[in-house]
């Protein structure tokens with residue numbers, strides 16, 4: 276199987292982890308050698324309820340038995356998508372009422388950028404250094420990491436970059452700006468949280484010049500930071516909210532949400548302002564609805580903050596220089612990229628899944644399912660500390 280994987284399935288790194296999966300349940304993934312791996316990554320923040328949560332699986336099966344794809348986005352009334360968008364609205368501020376469902380996060384970013392242009396009639400977009408918003412052309416245009424995008428230029432014109440958390444740069448948002456797009460917590464950059472009311476100040480500046488604020492919550496959203504969305508922690512409300520990953524409960528999804536006033540502009544001039552075949556797919560929407568219901572009805576969000584405290588208490592070691600992030604979106608900062616690599620690879624051997632961040636080579640990702648138990652957290656931390664004890668810093 277590994278030979279076929281390398282031969283037929285396109286690879287994006289020369290050294291994929293190449294673990295062959297048998298099945299997954301709760302906080303564990305099992306390989307075809309029957310080895311169990313405790314999952315501290317949750318499919319890169321995409322499985323908030325762990326693997327194969329019974330309520331999610333049932334919702335998918337029930338919907339499968341009724342119907343799958345029947346029509347392109349937005350034409351027919353399909354209960355799972357309607358209920359999902361309604362439940363999102365129930366848990367969002369009034370100004371974030373209408374949601375467009377897409378197939379992936381990057382596609383939701385494309386929709387959000389298009390909407391900002393359509394609303395303002397402006398073309399300038401401001402983004403942040405080291406930002407990651409996805410890998411399609413528009414999303415890549417607002418990625419703040421030149422090395423990974425220069426081969427694909429030309430990208431969108433009129434994109435300017437500022438430094439996240441630097442208030443002095445906010446005067447670059449002007450009456451020429453359609454929107455500023457930011458991750459609520461910068462993910463790929465190393466789980467950088469907004470400080471000193473930064474996002475509130477961004478929103479104020481946007482209001483002064485009638486530019487829109489787009490917040491990308493694809494990673495921090497859906498309960499990971501102790502609230503349903505990260506922005507709830509930072510005294511601001513975006514004009515357009517983008518979500519994805521965890522919303523699908525393990526199925527592929529993205530979404531962008533705005534006021535009806537803004538969103539309705541996609542209906543004309545031109546009509547069909549953003550279209551997709553599969554967006555709002557009933558099986559995916561059923562999975563997302565069951566996930567969102569479970570997260571909003573249970574104590575998982577509140578517990579995420581307690582679990583953060585437990586991780587911070589247990590993960591004390593001379594090689595852990597810092598723990599960044601919030602809730603169950605945490606990154607260990609190691610002394611070097613080599614130590615990060617050693618820890619991640621040895622952990623896999625020891626039955627614990629850790630992973631990298633995109634642009635911060637010293638960071639180790641800890642984004643377990645929100646459903647992880649305190650015992651499982653303790654077990655995973657013991658593995659990390661045991662491995663670190665064997666590593667000599669250079």
Ligand SMILES: Cc1ncc(COP(=O)(O)O)c(C=O)c1O
Nearest residue numbers: 379380381407408409462493494
């Ligand atoms: C903050 C952020 N935005 C956008 C994306 C892109 O989402 P997708 O991979 O579903 O296209 C990601 C994925 O890692 C992300 O972390």
